[in-house]
Structure formats: structure tokens, C-alpha cells
Amino acid sequence: MLNTDYTISIIEDDPLQLENLETALIEQGFQVKAFSDRKSAEKSFDVSLPDLVISDIILGNEIDGGFELAKHLLSYERAIPVIFLSERQSEFDIYTGHALGAIDYLPKPISLSVLTAKVKNLLRITGSSPAIDKNEQSLIKGLDLANEEFKAYWQEKPLDLTATEFEMLKQFALTGERGVVTYDTLQESTQGVVERNTINTHICRIRSAFKKIDPEFNLIHNEYGRGYSWHKK
Incomplete structure (x- = not known):
């Protein structure tokens, strides 16, 4: 069973969408920190890093606020997975999101059930898990x-x-x-x-x-x- 003792940061400037996302993840047992702007989220990261970030691309007056947030996360030694949620679905935007290390880029409006399933799968991979075999060794030289x-x-x-x-x-x-x-x-x-x-x-x-x-x-x-x-x- 997935350990839900994870902290997820959500950055979304639409109050209703932010509330819906926060409620859906809290109902699944996750610890959630909700932010309506990039700068507040980044200040929080400097104090304590989350296990996962879910962010919109457009944040208030910042057209690429989510992308700037992802760049900020790259400055930390520990890699933090990011899921982008956005109405912007151009090939360039999706490419940019992944180039900045995003692990997923999902279209809005988002199905909350699909999002929570993806979050669980992602954290099952990236979180500390007893299923990881420390003795797994590469068979490829180098x-x-x-x-x-x-x-x-x-x-x-x-x-x-x-x-x-x-x-x-x-x-x-x-x-x-x-x-x-x-x-x-x-x-x-x-x-x-x-x-x-x-x-x-x-x-x-x-x-x-x-x-x-x-x-x-x-x-x-x-x-x-x-x-x-x-x-x-």
C-alpha cells in the first residue's frame, strides 16, 4: 500500500480550482500546501521541500509562472517531481514543461480521479519504498x-x-x-x-x-x- 505521508504543493491562481485540487488530495490522505502565486510557493520551498509539486503554467500576471517555478526547483540538490496542469497544449509548451524536468503535463479541465491516480503512481515510484531492492545491480558495463x-x-x-x-x-x-x-x-x-x-x-x-x-x-x-x-x- 502507498504511504500517504507525503507533502504535495499545489500552485494554482484560480481559487475554486485550487480548493478542488486541495480537497481531492487531502481526501486521499496526503499533506497538502496550497499557494495562489509563485513567490509564496518558492518561499515555502526554501523552508521545506515537498515530495511533489502540481502547478498551473499561467500564475496571475506571470504567463510562464509555472515554468519559472520549475526552474527554481532545479536549483535544489534534491530532484522534486513536477506535474503541470494547463489549458496551454501547444507542442512547444509541452516540450518546455518536460525539458524543465516535468514528469507529466496534463490538460485542463483535469479529471480529479485521473490526477489522484497519477499522483499515487508517481509517488509509488519516487518515494521511499520497501519494494526497492538495494541489491539490484546493472548488467551493463559502465x-x-x-x-x-x-x-x-x-x-x-x-x-x-x-x-x-x-x-x-x-x-x-x-x-x-x-x-x-x-x-x-x-x-x-x-x-x-x-x-x-x-x-x-x-x-x-x-x-x-x-x-x-x-x-x-x-x-x-x-x-x-x-x-x-x-x-x-
Whole structure:
């Protein structure tokens, strides 16, 4: 069972939407801190970081207030997952949200039942859980896992990954070279946070993280109709 002793910060400038979100999450047993503007939320973060942030993009007079909030969160040593809720659904906005480390970008109006389900799945992945096996070891030379920190290292250098991307990459590490990591395995590894049609986007981000360390990296390959594998061509 998911431990609901988590703190979730919600940043939403519409009072009614903020109240609805806060009520829905409190009813699920979460600790909730609600804010109507970016600056108040950031002051709170400087005192105590939440386990998850849920934020609108437009906050009052700040057209990109949610994006600025995500940039602020990147300044902390501990990665804080972000879910964006927004009526802005352009490809550029969605890309920007994910580029800033958002783990999900959901359209408004949002179904509260869908949101709470996603929150539970996300925290099941990112929160401290007895299900994590500390003895899990990578079968791929040069790729190391730090399971408790949700971090991975390539050639002893840290990879810039979200918690979701870490979980996906871990499937390659535990499968080893040449073994196929199926689409279903990748989706199941994230407890449904990643949908089938967005898997390739996450794989592209994982490849990009490796290329920041090794520009010649080319070890993750598509296996048509099945998934992906790790090998040298």
C-alpha cells in the first residue's frame, strides 16, 4: 500500500480550482500546501521541500509562472517531481514543461480521479519504498545505478534523468546487453505514469542524457514492434 505521508504543493491562481485540487488530495490522505502565486510557493520551498509539486503554467500576471517555478526547483540538490496542469497544449509548451524536468503535463479541465491516480503512481515510484531492492545491480558495463537516489551513472558521471527516466533506464541495466526491453516492460516500470505513445519521447531524452556525457553514444536501439535493446552495432 502507498504511504500517504507525503507533502504535495499545489500552485494554482484560480481559487475554486485550487480548493478542488486541495480537497481531492487531502481526501486521499496526503499533506497538502496550497499557494495562489509563485513567490509564496518558492518561499515555502526554501523552508521545506515537498515530495511533489502540481502547478498551473499561467500564475496571475506571470504567463510562464509555472515554468519559472520549475526552474527554481532545479536549483535544489534534491530532484522534486513536477506535474503541470494547463489549458496551454501547444507542442512547444509541452516540450518546455518536460525539458524543465516535468514528469507529466496534463490538460485542463483535469479529471480529479485521473490526477489522484497519477499522483499515487508517481509517488509509488519516487518515494521511499520497501519494494526497492538495494541489491539490484546493472548488467551493463559502465552503467551504474543508485536506486535509493533514483540516479544513474555512465562512466562514473551522473546522468541528467527524471525519476521516470531512471526507472525506464533501469530496465536496460537489469536486462543487460542484447536483451529486449519491451514496450510493456517500460510502461509497467513507471506504474502507468508513462503512456505507450510517449515512450519514444522518454527514450529520446534518455539518449540525450548519455550524449551530454558521450557525444558518440549510440547503444539504445529500437527493436521494431517489440521495444528497445542495448548493444553496439
